[in-house]
Amino acid sequence: MNTVAMPSVHYLVILPEIILTVAAVGLLIASSLVPGRLRSSVGTGVTVIASACVVVDCVFQWVDISRHGPSTTMAHVIIEDGFSVVAISVLAVSLGLSALVADGWLCRERIEGVELHVLVLASAAGAIMMAQANDLVVIFLGLEIMSIGLYVLAAFDRRSARSGEAAMKYFLLGGFSSAIFVYGIALVYGATGTTQLGQLAGFLSANVLRSQGLLLAGTALLLVGFAFKVAAVPFHVWSPDVYEGSPTPIVGFMAAIVKVGAFAAVLRVLASGLFTQQDGWRPMVFALAALSMLVGAGMATVQRNVKRMLAYSSISHAGFVLLALWAASPRGTAAALYYLATYALLVVGSFAVVTVVSADGHEDLTSYRGLARRRPLLACSFTVLLVAQAGVPFTTGFLAKLGVIESAVEHLGWPGVALGVIAMVATAVSGYFYLRVVVLTYAAPLDASPAAATASTLATSRPRARLAALGSGILVEDTRDGELVDHAEVYGAAPANGETAVPLATAVAIAVCVVPTVVLGVWAGPLVELTTRATMLFHP
């Protein structure tokens, strides 16, 4: 009798995808069986439990890897190594926190049902698949599972025309980038005869290609596809619009999981599959990194909308991770992993605060004026999150930036130093726009009476550029500049009334984002060691 050999499956490794998919499908089935609408808190509960299960599974995987070393399964298309496990746990934590933030938002907007949770679970499953894929086709599938869920999530607020517009833009450019990515896969396959990263590396180290053109073009197209997804300049134009239009809790989720998933995949493609082709892809990554850091930081300084500002800041962050990618060394990989782990928490937390503060639909920076008086704890959390993103010492953001810059400068020669200098400049510029918001938060709220408002405008409108050097030498500029104050007058004393309490779930999520940022920033050892060790367990 003929038999068909099945590839062996290591279920522990694919358990994260199984858990999330079962949770998503289970919620869908339950919502159609239960009479009436299933309450959204049920969805939140299931999502948080599922993400906790994934984290537990990651612990088991870590133990497994420590004992037996990294391995592949399912005909070598899925990988289990330290890097993938850390990336998966970061994704799972982002998923759980985003679900908590979204819970408060759903209550506020009075949206019942579990559709949002089904979609975030499916998207996170796609991102996890990207993080442990060892084959270009599997990376593509993960990318699409993640993106298709996110297109719908961007359009989730059906009453808002802006939400639909954001979804349309995201969808068209996302589809465009996927098509470019698939063509890249086709060309790489044509040049090497395989899509599996391990075989790719083996083929390229054993053979000399007669013509590099096909492979180079394929690599370039793959990179363009990834650059679209992580919003690296010059493929970033969609991101500010999409961030502004999509529902705020979704944006935090989107920013975190897309960045972590896509960077985990691109890192594996470049550092594992195409490692021998460094001369081809490093100049491209160099350009992407330099442009993203500078343009992201530069454009963020002129934004008035807090979500657009955070969008440009996340473009700049993408540039920093690309910097670590350019380094193409174990140290660079560890730095990238550390950066992604800390960035995911920071971005989810920042957008959680924006969700709460912009409850009335005002996303203008002026609505943050005087936040510290109205909500001291929230303002304090936002300060920590922004200051950490700016890279101030004693936060994880500082160590993250330091790590990637070190990994780049380690390469002696002008490109590494140039990138290091660009990164420093971008950090200084980003210090300006983050601290502008922080200063605004602690500024006195404008009085309600127009006369008093004008008086305070006159008193403070002179741009007093009080350049003070903080510990790290980051420039702080007093930002009560005329423009912002003038703008504030339009809104008058922004939303002083109608303050609602921060929902408990959201508060927990913000706390979970803030506390590690400070604790791990001061007590730096554990996370740095974890990422370094994870990189040592990188599958070759």
Place this chain on the structure above:
Amino acid sequence: MTIPAAWYLIVSALLFGIGATGVLVRRNALVMFMCIELMLNAANLALVTFARVLHDVGGQATVFFVLVVAAAEVTVGLGIVVAIFRTRHSAVVDDLHELQG
């Protein structure tokens, strides 16, 4: 009659170019969407051609995945277009100008 593989690749590259140009030039969301499909099918043609040249079944299997993904994208994309059309009565992307900064 035999046709050189290079011809298939040229056709595929042409299709990809037409699709990419269409996405960048056309302003109707549905047409842009069709152009994306054209690009995906150009990639499929290249994959099948390479699979034949290399005598490897992997490329042809990949095409199935791409087809399935394209179908899923269509479902979601048309849903979004319909949702926008309900609020704005237009599928022209230039009419989408609420988000600018």
